[in-house]
Amino acid sequence: xxxxxxxxxxxxxxxxxxxxxxxxxxxxxxxxxxxxxxxxxxxxxxxxxxxxxxxxxxxxxxxxxxxxxxxxxxxxxxxxxxxxxxxxxxxxxxxxxxxxxxxxxxxxxxxxxxxxxxxxxxxxxxxxxxxxxxxxxxxxxxxxxxxxxxxxxxxxxxxxxxxxxxxxxxxxxxxxxxxxxxxxxxxxxxxxxxxxxxxxxxxxxxxxxxxxxxxxxxxxxxxxxxxxxxxxxxxxxxxxxxxxxxxx
Amino acid sequence: xxxxxxxxxxxxxxxxxxxxxxxxxxxxxxxxxxxxxxxxxxxxxxxxxxxxxxxxxxxxxxxxxxxxxxxxxxxxxxxxxxxxxxxxxxxxxxxxxxxxxxxxxxxxxxxxxxxxxxxxxxxxxxxxxxxxxxxxxxxxxxxxxxxxxxxxxxxxxxxxxxxxxxxxxxxxxxxxxxxxxxxxxxxxxxxxxxxxxxxxxxxxxxxxxxxxxxxxxxxxxxxxxxxxxxxxxxxxxxxxxxxxxxxx
Ligand SMILES: [Fe+2]
Ligand SMILES: [Fe+2]
Numbered sequence: 001x002x003x004x005x006x007x008x009x010x011x012x013x014x015x016x017x018x019x020x021x022x023x024x025x026x027x028x029x030x031x032x033x034x035x036x037x038x039x040x041x042x043x044x045x046x047x048x049x050x051x052x053x054x055x056x057x058x059x060x061x062x063x064x065x066x067x068x069x070x071x072x073x074x075x076x077x078x079x080x081x082x083x084x085x086x087x088x089x090x091x092x093x094x095x096x097x098x099x100x101x102x103x104x105x106x107x108x109x110x111x112x113x114x115x116x117x118x119x120x121x122x123x124x125x126x127x128x129x130x131x132x133x134x135x136x137x138x139x140x141x142x143x144x145x146x147x148x149x150x151x152x153x154x155x156x157x158x159x160x161x162x163x164x165x166x167x168x169x170x171x172x173x174x175x176x177x178x179x180x181x182x183x184x185x186x187x188x189x190x191x192x193x194x195x196x197x198x199x200x201x202x203x204x205x206x207x208x209x210x211x212x213x214x215x216x217x218x219x220x221x222x223x224x225x226x227x228x229x230x231x232x233x234x235x236x237x238x239x240x241x242x243x244x245x246x247x248x
Numbered sequence: 249x250x251x252x253x254x255x256x257x258x259x260x261x262x263x264x265x266x267x268x269x270x271x272x273x274x275x276x277x278x279x280x281x282x283x284x285x286x287x288x289x290x291x292x293x294x295x296x297x298x299x300x301x302x303x304x305x306x307x308x309x310x311x312x313x314x315x316x317x318x319x320x321x322x323x324x325x326x327x328x329x330x331x332x333x334x335x336x337x338x339x340x341x342x343x344x345x346x347x348x349x350x351x352x353x354x355x356x357x358x359x360x361x362x363x364x365x366x367x368x369x370x371x372x373x374x375x376x377x378x379x380x381x382x383x384x385x386x387x388x389x390x391x392x393x394x395x396x397x398x399x400x401x402x403x404x405x406x407x408x409x410x411x412x413x414x415x416x417x418x419x420x421x422x423x424x425x426x427x428x429x430x431x432x433x434x435x436x437x438x439x440x441x442x443x444x445x446x447x448x449x450x451x452x453x454x455x456x457x458x459x460x461x462x463x464x465x466x467x468x469x470x471x472x473x474x475x476x477x478x479x480x481x482x483x484x485x486x487x488x489x490x491x492x493x494x495x496x
Contacts, residue, residue, distance in 0.1 A: 004306070005281060008256030019437035021269055027437075033253060050436060057449050058252070188298060189267035189275075191439065201305050 003177040004194040007138045013115055014058070015139070017182065017191060018051065020044040023074035023226075024185050027051060028141060030134075031060050032113020039064040039112045041132065041141050042184050043077030045238045045246055051077065052084040063112050066091040068143025068184055069129040070098045070234045072157060072227040079237035080248055090237050093121070096128025099236045104130065117141075120171040124164020125152030131172060139180045140195070146172050147183045148190040149202055154216050156224065157231075161216035165209045173199050251425040252442040255386045261363055262306070263387070265430065265439060266299065268292040271322035271474075272433045275299060276389060278382075279308050280361020287312040287360045289380065289389050290432050291325030293486045293494055299325065300332040311360050314339040316391025316432055317377040318346045318482045320405060320475040327487035328496055338485050341369070344376025347484045352378065365389075368419040372412020373400030379419060387428045388443070394420050395431045396438040397450055402464050404472065405479075409464035413457045421447050 009015065012034040018027040023044060029051065031038035038060035043051050055062050062085045065078035070092070078090040078100070089101035091110065104110065106121035110132070117132040122145040129152075132141040144152025146168050154161045172181075177196030198205065204215055224230075232241050242248075257263065260282040266275040271292060277299065279286035286308040291299050303310050310333045313326035318340070326338040326348070337349035339358065352358065354369035358380070365380040370393040377400075380389040392400025394416050402409045420429075425444030446453065452463055472478075480489050490496075 005260065005262065006257075009254075012253065014253065017439045019267070019439065021272075021437060024269075047437060054438075057445065189269060189295060190302075191265045191267065197305065 004196045005178055006180050006194075007178060009137050010115070012113070013137055015137070016054065018047070018054070020047055020074065022046065024187050025071075025074055026182065026184060026186065026191075027077070028182060029054060030112065030115070031058070032115050033058070033060070035113030036060050037063050037113040039066055039110070040077075040081065041066045042068055042071075042143070043081055045075040045077045045080050045242075048077035048080035048084060052081060055085065062088045064089055064091050064102070064110065066110065066132070067096070067098075067100075067234075068131065068141065069093070069126045070096045070157070070231065072224045072230050074226060075230050075233045075242070075246065076238040079239035082237070083248065093119070093128045093130045095121070095123070096126070098128070098234055106130075122167035122171050123158075124154060124160055124162075124167045125157075127158040129167070133175065133179075138176065138178055139182060140172060140175060141182045141184075142172060143184045146181060146198060146202075146205070148181065148186055148188075148193040148198070151202070151204055153219065153221055155219065155221060156227070161213040162209065164216075165205070165212050168205055173205075252444045253426055254428050254442075255426060257385050258363070260361070261385055263385070264302065266295070266302075268295055268322065270294065272435050273319075273322055274430065274432060274434065274439075275325070276430060277302060278360065278363070279306070280363050281306070281308070283361030284308050285311050285361040287314055287358070288325075288329065289314045290316055290319075290391070291329055293323040293325045293328050293490075296325035296328035296332060300329060303333065310336040312337055312339050312350070312358065314358065314380070315344070315346075315348075315482075316379065316389060317341070317374045318344045318405070318479065320472045320478050322474060323478050323481045323490070323494060324486040327485035330485070331496065341367070341376045341378045343369070343371070344374070346376070346482055354378075370415035370419050371406075372402060372408055372410075372415045373405075375406040377415070381423065381427075386424065386426055387430060388420060388423055389430045389432075390420060391432045394429060394446060394450075394453070396429065396434055396436075396441040396446070399450070399452055401467065401469055403467065403469060404475070409461040410457065412464075413453070413460050416453055421453075
């Protein structure tokens with residue numbers, strides 16, 4: 001049980017988790033409060049003002065607005081944040097096939113103040129999915145690759161159950177058990193988990209690869225409600241072809 | 249800005265925040281993982297199984313299921329948790345006027361393992377509202393007394409803007425700035441704040457008491473949807489007169 005105890009954060013490291021009730025997306029604000037440098041992971045366009053205001057309230061400068069992948073269920077807030085906070089740069093993986101200021105690949109590092117995230121390529125939900133690891137804080141932002149007691153669907157975009165399974169085992173379950181798992185979504189009200197808990201209790205990922213693949217291929221999920229507006233917008237950071245109510 | 253940096257938790261102290269999307273209620277699991285003793289603050293009846301399963305997954309024993317006040321917007325999960333986890337005892341303030349195994353008052357302490365919560369009477373949203381403070385972790389669970397950039401309504405039950413204002417200033421804003429504020433609800437996707445942030449940015453509580461009272465008396469909020477089923481059920485810990493779909 002002590003294997004799941006989070007380790008204390010470094011001095012001056014701030015983490016704030018934010019939630020979008022509509023798409024059940026978690027956005028993460030990370031900052032070095034001494035250097036006043038912040039980053040946002042997976043912001044949502046409808047809540048970009050909320051996030052920009054929080055950054056301002058906390059006296060921080062937003063360096064990067066980052067996506068874990070090209071989302072199909074909501075429009076990214078990165079483009080809007082670039083307008084709200086001039087100087088902020090957007091980041092996505094090269095393999096995502098979307099426009100951004102900076103493209104990252106496996107093993108790259110994203111730096112803000114004294115802190116850094118390691119990029120881990122974790123394809124399977126989409127080809128361009130990455131997870132971001134902060135080894136000093138023992139946290140991993142898993143996007144839709146690993147969810148709490150679940151995982152992202154693999155039945156559209158470039159989904160592949162086998163690739164997702166390999167990604168989770170090679171890149172996430174290989175981390176120490178006490179690393180906190182912060183996913184891009186949760187639908188049941190969980191806010192965090194740990195690598196150790198998911199290795200032991202994830203109902204899908206505790207199965208063998210064949211059984212996992214069978215489960216994933218038989219979920220029969222509905223077509224994502226917002227995919228037809230989200231994908232074209234997310235290809236350009238949520239900057240073009242926006243629905244009327246989101247135009248800015 | 250460093251005044252808002254959370255202090256690291258004590259060794260073996262675990263905190264998990266949980267969310268109910270329906271009522272926007274936060275439930276908090278706190279534990280001493282060495283002593284294997286846990287408590288839950290403000291569980292929701294519909295999600296009692298989720299909470300009980302998490303307690304079990306983490307190998308913990310649930311000692312107390314606690315309410316910050318008698319809720320009007322959802323039915324408490326404390327009664328159901330007592331059935332799911334025999335031995336667990338319910339707690340509410342004496343002034344709440346609801347049934348529970350243990351009644352607490354201002355300055356009482358609630359102990360679990362090596363840790364303890366100080367009870368602070370913070371009436372105003374209701375007469376029986378209390379906040380729970382863990383001085384060792386520098387966190388305060390404010391119930392509906394202080395919300396992030398907001399506060400609980402004061403226009404039904406025994407609501408009183410003046411009393412709420414005094415409670416916030418005397419019992420919560422008197423805590424050090426870096427104490428993390430964990431409220432019972434959030435409707436905009438914020439998960440936590442700090443005493444320092446709310447003292448500076450809370451749009452209602454930064455006003456004088458008269459202006460605050462005027463604001464609160466003119467909110468014209470709709471009658472709480474679930475109040476007529478919630479209050480009678482919460483008077484008995486969510487154990488009687490439950491709507492059919494919640495009977496157990
Ligand atoms: Fe996704
Ligand atoms: Fe309430």
